[in-house]
Amino acid sequence: MSSTVTTSVATRGMSPRKVAVASFIGTAIEWYDFYLYGTAAALVFSKLFFPSFSPLAGTLLALSTYTVGFVARPLGGIIMGHFGDRLGRKSMLVLSLLMMGIATALIGVLPTFAVAGIWAPVLLVVLRVVQGFGVGGEWGGAVLMAVEHAPPRSKGFFGAWPQVGVPAGLLLANSVFMVMTSALGEEAFLQWGWRIPFLLSAVLVLVGLFIRLQVEESPTFQDVVNSGEVDRHPFVTLLRTQWRSVLLAAGIKLSQNSIFYIFTVFVLTYATTVLGLDQSVALTGVLISSALSLFSLLFFGWLSDRYGRRRVYLAGAVLSALFTFPYFWMLDTRSAMMIWLAMVIGMVAHDMMYGPQAAYFSELFDARVRYSGASLGYQVSSLIAGGLSPLIAVALLGVAGNHHWPIAAYMVVVGVISIVTLAVGPETHRGDSRGPRGVDGTR
Template sequence: MSAAPTVTAQKGMSTRRVVLASFIGTAIEWYDFYLYGTAAALVFNKLFFPSFSALAGTLLALSTYTAGFIARPLGGIVMGHFGDRVGRKSMLVLSLLMMGTATTLIGVLPTYAVAGVWAPVLLVVLRMVQGFGVGGEWGGAVLMAVEHAPRNSRGYFGAWPQVGVPAGLLLANGVFITLTSALGDAAFSTWGWRIPFLLSAALVLVGLFIRLQIEESPDFQQVVDAGDVDRRPLMTLVRTQRRTVLLAAGVKIMQNSIFYIFTVFVLTYVTTVLGLSKSVALTGVLISSALSLFSLLFFGWLSDQYGRRRVYLAGTIASTLFAFPFFWLLDTRSTLLIWVAMVIGMIGHDMMYGPQAAYFSELFDARVRYSGASLGYQFSSLLAGGLSPVLAVALLGVANNHHWPIAVYMIVVGAISLVALRFSPETYRGDRLTQTGAPQECP
């Protein structure tokens, strides 16, 4: 009589362990990824592009930031392929190693004053290694969490790896704020900026230890046991579910675009256009990221109750309508209202990002799920996340530091996501996640 409760308790403990490992590993990887974004917006223009104006140097620094996004689809394709062939766990370990190594090497990279043109070249190479690693990270982390989760709680458990994103951002910006306050701008710009990158080595060791303890995904193991592993998952995906991949990319484009405007471009806008201290924007990012630790879980849970598509749609509409009000609040130059703008913006974002892990996982069948979820996610990240801060800075220069073209851009990507959602299915009560046979195109 006691065997069933014991098995259930053990399964629950295993799920919690996997979710914790996904969250911690993802937080470390995104700490690495966001360190670069913060440094690109604040100090890399002076260190690697010193011969250009402040705005042009920032644009070039953010362009190297975009290089990471160019590599992300490639990482998603390669690691998605092997994640569907040899398992989710091994790809999670590999992605963490790649991110940690690249980030640590950025911490010892010579600047333009020492190495000349080789400095930005090496910076771009290491940024692309980061992008490749994080391109394979997301699919593996969310699939491990979702595929271990009870059927009626996939949204909630799938949101835990998503929480790793603001946790990494919170950690990265927290380290930057602490160091700039402790060292001062001069010392931080000279050598202090290296410390956050070097800290990555210790964090990666912690993440590796945790990830090596978890079990492989039960859904993938079921595919293996059935002898149903697809040797060419990407080709199968393109042949049978390419429409779903494109819809997933369209659904994501709004969420990804506004996230980097709210967390990266805002640093440039507040300091360059508004002439305020960088601590104003960094503190706003910290506050909104801290709240996201809870709101992402809430919206993931809400999608278990009312549906992924419904919650996602509400977030897309709210974020589109907030495009102009966001900048109106920033332009008041009131520290409090700037923080309010950033918090409201991130809540709308979290309504999309919280359910996204479960939603994208449920769109694809087990044999090609790593490839499908990763490709839809990372293709959109290249078009949206990689370009949005660079495009925003470029539009800012064209419009003589006026925000209206950027707000219009946010509305356009919102419209794209709304159209994609219109043609995307609801998934939260379906059983696609448990299917291991040949994939079928979503209606």
């Protein structure tokens, strides 16, 4: 593609800033829904839906229902990626938002085990699957809208805006939980107060829906349409021509996704069940580190525009692997200040990877199959790392007698896998905005 066409893609249509902010707000609402479940699974669902088990077994079962959402994410990525490459990014973003919001609001009216017996956790799992399917297709569309509207030399920065929606959603979910538990007390919160954060999703979805309907279709996708290059079977074409890029994306993401869910979900269980601390200590740490991410993700996205996606990402992967054991040593001090410091350092290392990730994954794939490719690589890794990490961590905790070293060792292993994958992966930040055409990277 000529530089003239590339420039026109970046400059026509809506302002990249408006698209980035819209992507951020919509993504924040969707991830509020998704992380709300994670917080509830770690803190209250074991008592409400699995009350006949021991605290550790109940938590393990509650986190298993949490993991089910990750099983559905690759399927959502494949199906919505297919239609996103054929029909456009915008329509899939609207659909994903509706699926997430409706499923989350319905969780807020579910009967508990005491009322419905075994049907209570069954219905919980069904709604979690719907959540996972929706969020599986959401990420690819949100980041592509931001990246494909962005100027050629600022794709890392603008691509980081929907990434910021993730800690914003986490921050909002945990804030609502803290406010409700503080205002109502533990007994009232367990009886009925836990439902309010889920029901609030219905209001937020209306806001997100209004915003997303105002955003114009991606100019890059529109170029594909105008040139008559829309692929009728993008997923098949992806697996035939760019399967190496899918594997690269999955391997690169492994460390980032694994440590994120250990730092933000498992840490809630570790702090309360192993360290014997009040849940507010860990929740406060999550809030502090998430608030910092609102700025650090944008910084590292911008940094990747200057120094390269792979270089910044690799620095974060190395730092994360080196910090795993010190992270748990700091938690074990039981000092709130040390715990919060550990969570902040861990999140900064994570953000060095997650900030450039949107632009990096987008640039790995040709525009004709980009939604399918970025979504599949992202969501397969999310299933392996994000969905299983809290479950693996709790299981290792039980096997090791509440010692943290197997969990830290697991985090080092996934870190090494990402480091090796990055070492063999390409640098992309000076490439063509339409992406590679085929496995050899040529057009």
